[in-house]
Amino acid sequence: MAYIEIKHLTKDYKKERGIFDISLEIEKGEVYGFVGINGAGKTTTIRHLMGFIKPDEGSVTIKGLDATKSSAEVKRYVSYIPGEINFPGNTSGEEFLKEQIYLSGRGSWNRAKELSELFQLDISANVHAMSKGMKQKTAIVSALASDADILIMDEPTTGLDPLMRDIFIDLLKEEQEKGKTIFMSSHIFQEVEEICDRVAVIQKGKIIEIVDIKKIRYNENKVYRMEFKSEADFKRFIGLGYQISKVKMEDLQVFVEIHDEQINELIQTLKDFDLVYFKEIKAHFEDYIAQVFKEEK
Template sequence: MGMINVNKLTKDYGHGRGIYDVTFEVGKGETLGFLGPNGAGKSTTIRHLMGFSKPQSGNADINGMDCRKMHSEILRNVGYLPGEVAMPDGLNGQQFIRMMKEMRCCGKNDRSAELMERFQLDPCADIKRMSIGEKRKLAVVTAFMSDPEILLLDEPTSGLDPLMQEVFIDFIRDEKSKGKTILLSSHIFSEVEALCDRIAIIKDGKLISTVDAAEVKHGLKNEFTVAFRTASDFDRFMASGIATEWSDRRSGKCTVCVPDEDTNSFLKALSGCRIKSLDEHSVSLEEYFMHFYKSSKKFAVGGVSYA
């Protein structure tokens, strides 16, 4: 049993829109990245976890609380950052924070002052005059001020400037180190790479696969382009048995894909040759997942299969 359990959750909005049989879990202390193209079903799933929507079938629970039946406990105990922040226009930041404190029963766990400083939020401004980023920061402060153990973050850094995105990622790293359980939907691969232990991929409302982040990173290939000093250096390398993706004797160049486990033999083969230049091009998590975004085909993890 995970800390967060989603079990065959289905909400069909018609015309192929919605989520279908979505099943996954997030273990205690784990950060699960939730990736998928626009309209894939990430926010719908997260809203069900918050108990805001009633599923047609299936269920979800958080820390043993049924998300639908114990909606108010979920609201009090889970740090939720919605994809789209909607706030009452008639209040200023401080009034909104006070209102949320009463709802969340912060008590002695009140971290609002620390969070306002960390995210450089001026709480005195009227909400209706706040920029999107400022509203976002206000949402961050209210979501985390009661120090919740479980965080549901729906595209948490959208609307934040690059410096604030960094502040946010550092903040989530700290939360992780305290053993918090986190579900994070995102389109930002660097964020996913920096924070997530596992990644669940959703497309067209269906969970396609769940992969281990370290395994994906390990399976990514490193590509090197080598320019040799002379034709004989080129020939020596080609005779070493290292497979090349591309080679051209005339220019004395070749391109080699090196899985992590073959790095030593690649370096050994190179050490016998004189080299003009060596350029590395690592396949990033972004390129890896772009493949998924573009095609609906499944792809291998670890062995890295690209269409």
């Protein structure tokens, strides 16, 4: 059984709103991304994982426990960062963090202090007076300091500046090395590509694609961009029969799609041509997703 298992999960809010027949399996130690536009169903799915919502159909299990029926027990293993942060009470950040560590029965105040310093978080501030970014940092510190086996996060980097986002990604990599299981939604494709093992794409409440990020990072099908010094060489190369995805006539540039096994052949061929440059165009998750959404229209 998968560490986190979602089976045929459905919550129908009518008028095509909700989630429909979602099935996902997240393995222990995996970092699993969840992407889609606003309103696609990411938060609804995550709230089912936390046991906040009862499904119309289907089920969610975490470590073999039903997320709805055994919600309190599931939370013994899970730290959660909500998409909309609204802290209870009227306490300082320090008091809130200490209370969360006490209530969860896990983690360390020393670790919370280390993380607060790392995120430049003023824990003396009242939680209600904090800016959106400060609240986000507080939620992150609380989740990471609790040392849970599973992290479930809904858009965790919202409100963070690029430097803080980089720090957060590095911390997630450390959590992954410790064997933690992470499920996170995000609208920032770069961070998903950098940290995740697999990514599910949701659109209009349905899973339309599950992507193995390794296949994008280490894609065997490459694209090379080359520019020729002369129009004669440019035209001669085009006539050789390589798979050309794009031509920029005014710049004498050609984009060639080619499999790894054919690259040596291409290099040998190009020895007979005078090139300005020859460069691989790296594939990115964002480009892949743009194509997926285009095909779904």
